[in-house]
Amino acid sequence: MASIDEIKEISTRIKRDIIQLTSANTGHPGGAIGAADIIAELYFSRLRHDPSNPNWEDRDRFVLSNGHLCTALYSAMARSGYFELSELQTFRKIDSRLQGHPSKHDLPGLETSSGPLGQGLSIANGMALSNRLRNSDAKVYCLVGDGEIQEGQIWEAAMTSSHYNLDNLALIINWNDIQIDGHVKDVMNIEPIAEKFSAFGWNTIEIDGHNVREIKDAFDSFENHRGAPTAIVAKTVIGKGVSYMEHEPIWHGKAPSSDEAKQALDEIGPSRFGEDLIFQ
Amino acid sequence: MGKILSGREGFGQALLEMGSENEKIVALCADLAESVKVHFFAEKFPERYFQIGIAEQDMIGTAAGLALSGYIPFATTYAVFAANRANEQIRLAACYNQANVKIAVSHAGLTTGEDGATHQALEDIASMRAMPEMTVIVPADANEAYEATRASAELDGPVYLRLGRTPVPTVTKGYGKYKIGKARKVSDGKDVTLIACGIMVEKAIVASEMLAQEGINAAVVDMHTIKPIDEEMIIKQAEETGCIVTAEEHSIIGGLGGAVAEVVSENCPVPLVRVGTKDTFGESGPPEELLKKYGLTSENIVEAAKRAMSRKKVNV
Numbered sequence: 001m002a003s004i005d006e007i008k009e010i011s012t013r014i015k016r017d018i019i020q021l022t023s024a025n026t027g028h029p030g031g032a033i034g035a036a037d038i039i040a041e042l043y044f045s046r047l048r049h050d051p052s053n054p055n056w057e058d059r060d061r062f063v064l065s066n067g068h069l070c071t072a073l074y075s076a077m078a079r080s081g082y083f084e085l086s087e088l089q090t091f092r093k094i095d096s097r098l099q100g101h102p103s104k105h106d107l108p109g110l111e112t113s114s115g116p117l118g119q120g121l122s123i124a125n126g127m128a129l130s131n132r133l134r135n136s137d138a139k140v141y142c143l144v145g146d147g148e149i150q151e152g153q154i155w156e157a158a159m160t161s162s163h164y165n166l167d168n169l170a171l172i173i174n175w176n177d178i179q180i181d182g183h184v185k186d187v188m189n190i191e192p193i194a195e196k197f198s199a200f201g202w203n204t205i206e207i208d209g210h211n212v213r214e215i216k217d218a219f220d221s222f223e224n225h226r227g228a229p230t231a232i233v234a235k236t237v238i239g240k241g242v243s244y245m246e247h248e249p250i251w252h253g254k255a256p257s258s259d260e261a262k263q264a265l266d267e268i269g270p271s272r273f274g275e276d277l278i279f280q
Numbered sequence: 281m282g283k284i285l286s287g288r289e290g291f292g293q294a295l296l297e298m299g300s301e302n303e304k305i306v307a308l309c310a311d312l313a314e315s316v317k318v319h320f321f322a323e324k325f326p327e328r329y330f331q332i333g334i335a336e337q338d339m340i341g342t343a344a345g346l347a348l349s350g351y352i353p354f355a356t357t358y359a360v361f362a363a364n365r366a367n368e369q370i371r372l373a374a375c376y377n378q379a380n381v382k383i384a385v386s387h388a389g390l391t392t393g394e395d396g397a398t399h400q401a402l403e404d405i406a407s408m409r410a411m412p413e414m415t416v417i418v419p420a421d422a423n424e425a426y427e428a429t430r431a432s433a434e435l436d437g438p439v440y441l442r443l444g445r446t447p448v449p450t451v452t453k454g455y456g457k458y459k460i461g462k463a464r465k466v467s468d469g470k471d472v473t474l475i476a477c478g479i480m481v482e483k484a485i486v487a488s489e490m491l492a493q494e495g496i497n498a499a500v501v502d503m504h505t506i507k508p509i510d511e512e513m514i515i516k517q518a519e520e521t522g523c524i525v526t527a528e529e530h531s532i533i534g535g536l537g538g539a540v541a542e543v544v545s546e547n548c549p550v551p552l553v554r555v556g557t558k559d560t561f562g563e564s565g566p567p568e569e570l571l572k573k574y575g576l577t578s579e580n581i582v583e584a585a586k587r588a589m590s591r592k593k594v595n596v
Binding site (some may be wrong): 114125152 | 339346348349368373
């Protein structure tokens with residue numbers, strides 16, 4: 001299991017990749033940067049997976065329900081060995097396996113296609129039920145956005161996870177209070193989040209989604225909890241570490257210009273994990 | 281004509297048998313277990329049966345998750361709640377994922393009867409047919425529903441299996457091995473071809489007998505698979521009989537009639553008349569009375585056949 005410092009270096013690398021990718025190819029930088037710490041911990045410390053054998057039956061699965069955060073996922077997948085780093089530059093281009101939102105049949109290692117919000121938890125439930133049927137101890141992790149839980153299907157699925165006592169399933173809610181039309185609490189308030197999941201019968205944990213110690217402790221707690229699914233409400237900041245992006249709804253789906261990208265990379269700082277991407 | 285049974289009964293029987301043969305078969309339901317005849321499976325294989333409650337979107341997603349983990353899920357509900365309510369879940373979680381999800385629906389069409397227009401899916405074939413990756417099957421009777429259910433499990437990919445609610449005479453016994461995508465020729469003819477699916481196959485057979493009494497020799501085709509449609513059969517029949525009638529318990533927009541019209545107009549333009557509902561919702565009533573009111577009887581097929589033949593004479 002990677003140390004806190006190692007995860008921080010990897011997270012910094014993922015954030016740099018997100019800036020480079022979206023600046024060159026468009027996309028959704030803000031939320032992806034905000035979720036980088038969680039995704040770094042998952043792919044480099046938590047998931048039992050084998051990038052050289054993406055269909056391994058007993059792997060842990062990560063379901064990215066809010067598919068627009070895919071730059072963070074593509075970066076983590078490339079950096080952990082699912083595909084060559086050079087392929088990242090094809091993101092959002094024609095003939096690419098790295099679609100603007102994840103396309104499972106194109107890219108081995110993706111557990112599902114996603115993008116249309118609200119669907120991931122149901123799919124994760126199906127996977128968790130499968131693990132139980134097969135008597136596998138593999139776990140399922142699902143990441144959703146906070147605005148995403150405005151979708152009714154999330155609450156249908158939240159009932160199912162709880163009804164079937166899916167303690168092999170963790171849901172992470174990326175609570176950055178940002179959606180396309182503004183702050184979530186203004187567009188359609190979803191709070192209190194943890195209380196809602198508690199009322200639905202979930203084991204609920206609230207953390208600072210940028211504190212790697214708290215992320216690790218939350219996942220440890222999930223792994224040791226029996227009899228109910230776990231919801232981790234992770235308070236995050238959109239564009240964390242990039243001053244002009246933090247807390248700004250515009251950076252949900254806007255790509256940084258080359259000047260903005262340079263400033264962002266300066267502010268995020270260097271990473272001792274891997275090298276910057278080189279675009280041909 | 282054979283035994284009177286509903287399509288859903290054939291489905292329930294096949295699912296139960298497959299449960300014993302293949303441990304990868306699982307079933308899901310959205311609070312309609314007995315209605316969709318999945319309760320036989322549920323009683324025998326409780327550990328492989330997932331009641332999801334009144335939550336069809338979640339059911340399709342959960343089924344996709346099971347399929348992406350190697351199981352063969354049959355997700356069951358009424359046609360409107362799958363094709364309409366869970367349309368986007370079917371598109372993303374099942375079709376775009378190329379997930380091996382079988383969506384088995386009952387209570388399709390006017391013969392849903394007294395429950396009325398809200399529950400009578402008349403546009404589901406159209407929307408399911410437009411989905412990339414999707415296979416669409418509309419069995420004629422309980423026997424064919426049984427065969428189609430078993431064949432669906434053997435096909436790797438999403439399938440929409442449209443079952444009837446109302447018992448209808450069994451007409452497909454002795455047709456030979458069932459194959460998805462291969463239409464079944466019920467009878468040969470030279471004057472007109474009646475291409476039907478679902479409960480309208482039996483009505484087409486009766487219509488062909490009525491036509492025979494007037495000296496008209498009608499071929500009848502059971503087009504149980506709407507997608508991929510059997511183009512070869514349609515083209516052959518268009519060339520042999522020179523005109524076509526389609527008959528379906530569905531809107532004439534986008535269903536069997538639409539699919540056949542596409543093949544005919546691109547390959548072998550001949551007069552075509554579509555029997556089905558005319559861009560309208562249904563209403564409450566006994567099934568047979570509804571079929572009469574909305575123009576889905578053997579008499580309507582006879583009239584359509586004559587219209588198609590008359591245009592053939594004018595045009596040729």
